[in-house]
Amino acid sequence: MNTSGVLACLATAIWATGQSPAVDPRTVGPQVGTKVPSFTLTDQAGRSRTLASLMGPKGAILVFFRSADW
């Protein structure tokens, strides 16, 4: 396959992804062995929290959830 053929395939693949909302959630976000981004966010008591400030001696569990509201 020549370069333009590859590009056409890629374009088709991207188009197909754009059309289909199906995403395998196992492929999203940082994978095992990679570093997660740091952050500064406000907790329920109004305190500012960074990733570093949440760490226990062995690390941390970060849970991303949909919403507490619905």
Next chain:
Amino acid sequence: MELQGRLEDIQRHGLGLAAISYDPVPVLADFARRRTITFPLLSDEGSSTIKAYGLLNTTVAPTNKTQYGIPFPGTFFVDRDGIVTSRVFETAYQERDTISSLIVRLGGQLDATATKISAPHLDLTTFTTDQTVAPGTHFSIVLDVTPRRGVHVYAPGVTGYRPVALTIAPQPGVAVRDAQFPKPVDYYFKPLDEHVNVYERPFRIVQDVAIDASREAEAMLKDRATLTIQATLDYQACDDKVCFNPQSVPMSWTVALKPLDRERPR
């Protein structure tokens, strides 16, 4: 809320805990108050952290004003350097590993009440990581095995002896997943000039189990208050002189069933 209930286990395992959503602080404050949540619930209003993590849920259209900005829900275990050591993102929203099960699979200890099972040549104690499960729950059966003095049992994959095997009786609504066995040790049996993989010290078998979340299973389990899982532990114990008869020890666990929790978060 399962996480709050396991907070002490999580902290004993040396881990911090935080849950992140796109909710404004007052919503999180109200939620924390209603559910008595003491660990940090972090407000990512505008979803910039969710986006930085690459977790923005692209199945929600930007025109959907209520839901746009939610993440693909999931959990990361990170070490002190922020490197991901384990992650849980399930394909179906109702499917999830329990935190207790994850802690056990990562080698942590749980504050659980274990039951003793009598068996020849071995001391056995067992518990389930969760006492209440729902369709979609992935949890674990834990079996702690202590070979008595001078005795060893054979590791999975060994031929010529009956290796240790935990066989869960099949039943509708219950999916048997992976079992975790620790690394065995090499045992040299001089009379036969034979090397074989054994366990001679205490070891833990972690058997993952999932409650089926299909509509059929949900309907079938709807009116049941409990679920009993039965299994057989097969093994053969030997010491340095005698190999005892292979054993087959029955055991069972009963967990409470609740309906599918359609509410997020946990």
